[in-house]
Amino acid sequence: MPPEIDVYHDLEKRLITAEFQHGSKLRAEILSDGYGCSASTVREILFRLSAEGLVNFQEQRGFRVPDMAPNKMIELTHLRILLESEGTVLSIRKGGVAWEARLTAAHYKLSHIEKRIHAQNDPSDLIDIWFSSEKEFHQTLISACGSDTLKQMHGRIYAQFRQQLMVADRRFDFISENIQHHASILDAAMSGDEELTRDRIHIHLARHLTGMTLVS
Amino acid sequence: MPPEIDVYHDLEKRLITAEFQHGSKLRAEILSDGYGCSASTVREILFRLSAEGLVNFQEQRGFRVPDMAPNKMIELTHLRILLESEGTVLSIRKGGVAWEARLTAAHYKLSHIEKRIHAQNDPSDLIDIWFSSEKEFHQTLISACGSDTLKQMHGRIYAQFRQQLMVADRRFDFISENIQHHASILDAAMSGDEELTRDRIHIHLARHLTGMTLVS
DNA sequence: ATTCTTAAAAATTTTGAGATTTTTATGTAT
DNA sequence: ATACATAAAAATCTCAAAATTTTTAAGAAT
Numbered sequence: 423m424p425p426e427i428d429v430y431h432d433l434e435k436r437l438i439t440a441e442f443q444h445g446s447k448l449r450a451e452i453l454s455d456g457y458g459c460s461a462s463t464v465r466e467i468l469f470r471l472s473a474e475g476l477v478n479f480q481e482q483r484g485f486r487v488p489d490m491a492p493n494k495m496i497e498l499t500h501l502r503i504l505l506e507s508e509g510t511v512l513s514i515r516k517g518g519v520a521w522e523a524r525l526t527a528a529h530y531k532l533s534h535i536e537k538r539i540h541a542q543n544d545p546s547d548l549i550d551i552w553f554s555s556e557k558e559f560h561q562t563l564i565s566a567c568g569s570d571t572l573k574q575m576h577g578r579i580y581a582q583f584r585q586q587l588m589v590a591d592r593r594f595d596f597i598s599e600n601i602q603h604h605a606s607i608l609d610a611a612m613s614g615d616e617e618l619t620r621d622r623i624h625i626h627l628a629r630h631l632t633g634m635t636l637v638s
Numbered sequence: 639m640p641p642e643i644d645v646y647h648d649l650e651k652r653l654i655t656a657e658f659q660h661g662s663k664l665r666a667e668i669l670s671d672g673y674g675c676s677a678s679t680v681r682e683i684l685f686r687l688s689a690e691g692l693v694n695f696q697e698q699r700g701f702r703v704p705d706m707a708p709n710k711m712i713e714l715t716h717l718r719i720l721l722e723s724e725g726t727v728l729s730i731r732k733g734g735v736a737w738e739a740r741l742t743a744a745h746y747k748l749s750h751i752e753k754r755i756h757a758q759n760d761p762s763d764l765i766d767i768w769f770s771s772e773k774e775f776h777q778t779l780i781s782a783c784g785s786d787t788l789k790q791m792h793g794r795i796y797a798q799f800r801q802q803l804m805v806a807d808r809r810f811d812f813i814s815e816n817i818q819h820h821a822s823i824l825d826a827a828m829s830g831d832e833e834l835t836r837d838r839i840h841i842h843l844a845r846h847l848t849g850m851t852l853v854s
Numbered sequence: 855a856t857t858c859t860t861a862a863a864a865a866t867t868t869t870g871a872g873a874t875t876t877t878t879a880t881g882t883a884t
Numbered sequence: 885a886t887a888c889a890t891a892a893a894a895a896t897c898t899c900a901a902a903a904t905t906t907t908t909a910a911g912a913a914t
Contacts, residue, residue: 460869473689497787504724571713676899
C-alpha cells in the first residue's frame with residue numbers, strides 16, 4: 423500500500439475544502455509529520471499539485487495556497503463555460519442512450535441532496551456529499567465528449583474554481599437557485615438542443631463572472 | 639546561477655523538437671549525467687514537465703515521452719481552435735492599437751522567415767527560428783485576451799501539439815500553405831471581424847483534424 | 855512447447871543529512 | 885527615526901545511499 427496516493431489525494435481534498443487559508447504557506451517538513459513519510463516525499467507531491475494549479479510554487483521560496491483573486495475567479499468561470507459547453511454539446515452528439523442514462527442518474531442524486539439541504543437548517547454533514555455530487559454532475563455532462571484532453575483540462579479548471587470558492591461559511595443560500603439551474607441544464611441536454619444547453623450552462627455559471635461572488 | 643532553470647528549459651526544448659523518440663524512456667539518472675546535477679534534481683524537473691503534459695509519469699515505472707497518437711492530435715487541435723479563437727476574439731475587443739502593433743510585428747517576422755524557407759532548398763538552419771516565430775505569432779494573437787489562465791492553458795496545449803508533431807524530416811512542405819493562412823488570419827483580426835477570424839483560425843488548424851497529419 | 859517459480863538484475867522511490875538561499879533579528883551610521 | 889550592514893536563524897534545495905518495486909533471466913513442472 424503506497425502511502426503516496428493517499429497523501430496526494432488527501433492534500434488535494436484539503437486544498438479544495440476550506441482546510442487551508444488562501445495564501446497560507448505549505449511547508450513539506452511540517453505536512454510530512456501528519457503523514458508517515460519524509461519531507462522530500464511531500465515536496466514531490468506538492469510539485470504534482472502545483473501542476474494541477476492547486477498550489478503555487480516559487481523558486482527558492484516554497485509552496486503556497488493560491489490567493490483568492492476575483493479576477494482569477496472570472497477567468498476560471500469563463501473557461502468553465504467554454505469547456506463545459508463544448509464538452510456537453512459533443513456529448514449530446516456522441517453520447518447516445520448510455521450517456522443520457524448516466525446524466526439522468528447523476529442529476530437524480532444531485533437533486534436529491536440539494537432538496538435535503540434546502541429543507542434543512544444545518545446542512546453541514548451533507549456538504550461533502552453535495553460537493554462530490556455536483557462535481558459528478560458536471561463531469562457527466564462532458565463525459566461523452568470523446569476528448570480525454572478536454573476532460574482533463576476541465577478537471578483542472580473545475581478544481582481551481584472550487585478552490586477559489588472555498589466556503590468556510592456553509593449556509594449554502596444559493597442551493598435553491600442551483601436546483602432550478604441543474605434541472606434546466608438536464609432538460610436542455612436531454613432535448614438535444616445544443617444552443618439552449620449552451621445558454622443554460624452559461625446562465626448557471628454567470629453569477630461568478632461579476633467578481634462579486636460572495637464568500638461569507 | 640541555478641542550473642535548474644537551464645535543465646528545465648533545455649529538457650523542454652528537447653522534448654518538443656525531435657530529440658527524443660515518441661514513447662522513449664526518460665531516466666533521471668542517465669539524463670543527470672548530461673547536466674551537472676543529481677538524478678533527484680532531474681526527477682523533480684521531470685515531474686514539473688509532466689505537469690505541462692510533455693512527459694508521462696506512471697507510478698513505479700518512471701517517465702516516458704508521450705506516444706504519438708492520431709486521436710490525441712485531433713483532441714489537441716480541437717482545443718487549440720477553441721482556445722485560440724476565443725482568445726483572439728477577446729484580443730480584438732480589448733487589445734487596442736498596442737495589440738495590433740504587436741501582432742503586425744509578429745506576423746512580419748514570421749512571414750519573413752517563411753518566405754526565406756520557401757525559397758531555400760535546405761532550410762535546416764532556419765527551423766529553430768521558424769518554430770519560435772510561429773509560436774510567438776499564435777501567442778500574440780491571444781496575448782490581449784485578458785486571461786492569464788487562458789493563455790497558460792493554451793501554452794500547454796500548444797506545446798503538446800508541437801510535441802505530437804515533432805518533425806524529424808525537415809522539408810517543411812506545408813510552409814507555402816502556411817504563409818497564406820497566417821496572412822489571412824492577420825487580415826481578419828486587424829479588420830475586427832470576429833466571425834471571420836474564428837473561421838480562418840479554424841481553417842488554419844483544420845488539416846490536423848483528420849488524424850492524417852503526416853510525419854515523414 | 856508452454857506455463858509457473860524462483861532468483862538476479864535493474865530501475866524507481868524514499869530518506870535524512872549537508873549545502874545553499876532567504877528571512878529575520880541585531881547593531882551601527884547617517 | 886530611518887537606512888544600511890552584519891550575523892543568526894529558518895527555510896529551501898541538492899545529493900547519494902538505502903529500501904522498495906518492477907523487470908528480466910533461468911530453471912522446473914506440466
